[in-house]
Amino acid sequence: MVGSGGYGSGGLHPSPITTLPAQTAGTQHTGLGCATLVHAFDWSGTSLGPITGWDPAVRAAVELVLASPVPMLLTIGDDFLVLYNDAYAEVLDALHPTALGAPAARAFGPAWDQPGLGDVIQQVHRTGRAILEPESQVQFAPGHTEPAFYTRGHSVIRSSRGAVAGVLTVAAETTHVIHRLQSLGELTARLAGALTIDDVTRVVLAYAMDSFDLDHCVLAVDDGLAYRYVRRIRGEMLDEADERLPPVWRRVSADPAAPAVAAAESGRATFVADGEPLNAVATDRHERRVRALAALPLRTPSLRGALTVGFRRAHVWLPAERALLKAAAELVAQAAERARRFEAQHGTAQLLQRSMLPEHLPELDMFRIAARYDVGVDGNAAGGDFYDAFHLLDGRLAMVLGDVAGHDVRAAAVMGQVRAALRALALTDPAPPSVLAGLDRLVGSLGAESRNEEIFVTIVYGVLDPSDGSVTLASAGHPPPVLRRAGQGGELATAELVKVPPGAPLGLGGRWQTGTLRLEPGDTILMFSDGVVERRGRPLNDGLDALVTAAAASPSGDPRNLCSLATAAVEGTTDDDVAVLAVEHALALSRSATTQVAAEPTGPSRVRQWMTTRLREWGVPEPVIGAAILCTSELTTNALLHAGTPAQVHIDLNAERLLVSVADTGTRGSVIRARADALASRGRGLGLIEELSDSWGTDPTVRGSTVWFEMLLAGKARA
Incomplete structure (x- = not known):
């Protein structure tokens, strides 16, 4: 025991300790290092006694703790005097440095009485048996909103005579693992509400980029004999700035050199820690800069696909991270299969329904x-x-x-x-x-x-x-x-x-x-x-x-x-x-005009020219023309981009208002996005309509959908 177990002022007298090791590796806490603080502390007023009288075994344990970059805590004697290193000072946060040298009950305050701290350390001290504690949470700083999680191992330290002198606690922080597991649970919940492949894609890309701090992420699914995919890269402006718009799909052939295609075809996951995994199929500098890549297959009876995640730096894919990615891929595959079945059923039901309504x-x-x-x-x-x-x-x-x-x-x-x-x-x-x-x-x-x-x-x-x-x-x-x-x-x-x-x-x-x-x-x-x-x-x-x-x-x-x-x-x-x-x-006859827009990059500019000519011929005020053309251009781009079919633009002008509608012919439930890579994404489209028009709406039709907006002309003179 401390003070009577063979070390301290009444026991053996080892050679005096004049210098304790200064920490180098792993030292992060600001201020004085714990080694310096331990050396400067007046231990004579504690049950441990002066440093010069410490038992050699206890001194060796202290040297080990102070030199380690891993968070370690020593609680010594019957009053559990607290001694720790710089890494553990980070764990204690606001409790450092006042906790050093104090009895644990005073040093940790109410946290000492929480399950998993004081009771465990006292049990190890009493029985002499080591305990490995799974992830647990002890919030030392009461004001913190996000406590850390640790896996901790507790074992006894013994004096030179073999008596239990104290308990050594080694803490391994698992906060990031816990957060990733929590995010996996959130992914499961969000995927449960994803009805379409577009919905699944939004959820998965947001989850992957946020949870793994990625530079590159791709979700690909089979599309006949080829594949289509959506990509996210760090720092890009999202195509889906407006969540009401679908993601932008790009097409790729079934090239086995592409890691996503290889994973989808073989059903095997691959992990590259450092190299040029996308160099053979890279389409831009972003893909050529990827050095570390994981490709996870998405395989179900009715779906082939892959999820790839990558970094622009070398990255070792640890076993726990690989297991987490594979679990996430399994969830994504099942959600994608459900979404594909829903889209097929939804498309059939909607086509049946609308085929019975007037076209x-x-x-x-x-x-x-x-x-x-x-x-x-x-x-x-x-x-x-x-x-x-x-x-x-x-x-x-x-x-x-x-x-x-x-x-x-x-x-x-x-x-x-x-x-x-x-x-x-x-x-x-x-x-x-x-x-x-x-x-x-x-x-x-x-x-x-x-x-x-x-x-x-x-x-x-x-x-x-x-x-x-x-x-x-x-x-x-x-x-x-x-x-x-x-x-x-x-x-x-x-x-x-x-x-x-x-x-x-x-x-x-x-x-x-x-x-x-x-x-x-x-x-x-x-x-x-x-x-x-x-x-x-x-x-x-x-x-x-x-x-x-x-x-x-x-x-x-x-x-x-x-x-x-x-x-x-x-x-x-x-x-x-x-x-x-x-x-x-109607109050009076209206004037109207309609034009067909081909699904090609020049389509929106042709609409702008056509519409400008018509509205000026009709004497529409210039401010209205400018706003209407901007909105129509955005809607036309979105229709061509996301439906992949020609669009129809219709304008109708009467004494009260200008009404503009843009209709596509994409079948509801289909997610085919032809020529998406040839057109710029305009995720701001519906936001502009809401800002510039007096009213707007979307109408499903038998063979697609129509987005329209209305601008009132009351009080605005026209020629």
């Missing part, structure tokens, strides 16, 4: 029509919502919006039958009561055939007479449309629910009455499905009121703008599909 809506001189359909649930199933608008034989316009209950192929099939039957009935006798009566018989027959009485169909159907703007409506259990009245003489616009006589849903043998209204110039009628206004746990009237308020507050009655506003009018998410159809009685 083009009618065009009228003084009436503008727009519609929108968004899938609910998980986006992976066909639904029963539908809309339609078509010319009748006498020149009037039929417009309809309906909802077949369900979110499966059966609901979509019933929807297709109802929509086809409605057209046939309306072209024979367009009167709303007659059309609904015919549909009622159809739905009843379908229910009887399937011996299923749960077919539930609601519909609102109207006939518009373009000659005077009159609309005749009938409803079969469907929510009433919203009518937006344009303000006259500077008055604010108003909105209200149309008073349509209620009727029973189809298939129940009901009778239907009609209501009438007149669309004055500037007015817009909006039909919608219940997914627009219904929210779980909230009254239906709240959703209806929110929709009416949003319609009244709309800066214009443009039907595309109202459709976009309607889908976001009610707070919260919906599990249902959403369909909207809007018809506006």
Whole structure:
């Protein structure tokens, strides 16, 4: 024991110690080194006694500790006097140097009583048996928000007579390992919510660059007989500055000289510590500068790919790091396979759904029509919502919006039958009561055939007479449309629910009455499905009121703008599909023009020239022209880059606003990005639209998607 176990003032008297070793390797703590502090400390007032009387075995242990670059702690005697080296001073942080020479209970304060510190050291001292402690956390400095983690080994030191003199603790910091394991858990959680390959790519590249502090990272997946990949390099401006845009994919042939391709084809991981692993396939200086590279295969029954990570310096791939990378690659491979299956199913369901909707809506001189359909649930199933608008034989316009209950192929099939039957009935006798009566018989027959009485169909159907703007409506259990009245003489616009006589849903043998209204110039009628206004746990009237308020507050009655506003009018998410159809009685004839843009690098510049010429011919104010061309150029670039197909640019000008839309023909669910390497990425596109336009939106179509924006012209003179 200290003071009575054969060393100290009452025991052996070894040769005096005049100098303790000064640390060199591993010394990082600022201020005096621990060796100097130990030598200068007045040990005579402690149970250990003066330095000159220390037992040779204890002195040797102290020399070992002070000379080591590894964090070490000595707790000596029954009061566990604290002695440590510079590396351990970094662990103690604010407790250094006052902890030196103090009893452990006073030196460490409350931390000494935490599990894993005082209790373990006292157990080793009492039993003489060593203990290896797994990762544990002891936060010595209470103010720190991110405590460190250590693996610690505790063993006894003995005096020259063999008695237990103290405990030596060797600490190996594993904070970076713990953080990497935590980040692996975060990767798992984020991958669980990644639906598409694009989503998986964003998650994986962000994880790899942040967790491993990389200079280079690539994710590649098979694409037919070739591969496509997304790359990240340190210091580059991200292509995905706006998260709503997909990542930029590049194509590469199945060249076995490429480490990613070799890993994908062979299923074997490779690790290069120092060399030129990408020199044979390098496309730029960034890849030629990579010296250390790990290539991890991504292999599942339906996917081949690879994840490569690299440094511009030599890097030894330690076993623990290799194991972590391989575990991450397994997670990524499984997520990518799930995403590929989702995309295939999603694309099929969406194509089925939208193939049953009209590809083009009618065009009228003084009436503008727009519609929108968004899938609910998980986006992976066909639904029963539908809309339609078509010319009748006498020149009037039929417009309809309906909802077949369900979110499966059966609901979509019933929807297709109802929509086809409605057209046939309306072209024979367009009167709303007659059309609904015919549909009622159809739905009843379908229910009887399937011996299923749960077919539930609601519909609102109207006939518009373009000659005077009159609309005749009938409803079969469907929510009433919203009518937006344009303000006259500077008055604010108003909105209200149309008073349509209620009727029973189809298939129940009901009778239907009609209501009438007149669309004055500037007015817009909006039909919608219940997914627009219904929210779980909230009254239906709240959703209806929110929709009416949003319609009244709309800066214009443009039907595309109202459709976009309607889908976001009610707070919260919906599990249902959403369909909207809007018809506006225009104040005056509008001027419009359309151009097709080839998927090549010169496309955006040609659009800018064409659009500048048209808008100046139409007398649009120069500030509006400049903003519109900038936004259109960005959208055109994004459409060409991310869809890989030709785009269509449409401009429409009337007395109130300029409306611009850019449509691509990329099939939803497909992630093919042709010619991406030939075009510049413009991740800022949607941010510009939001900043410069009065309203904007994105609309899915049967064969792609459309992004549009609107700029108001009120008060701006035009020639």
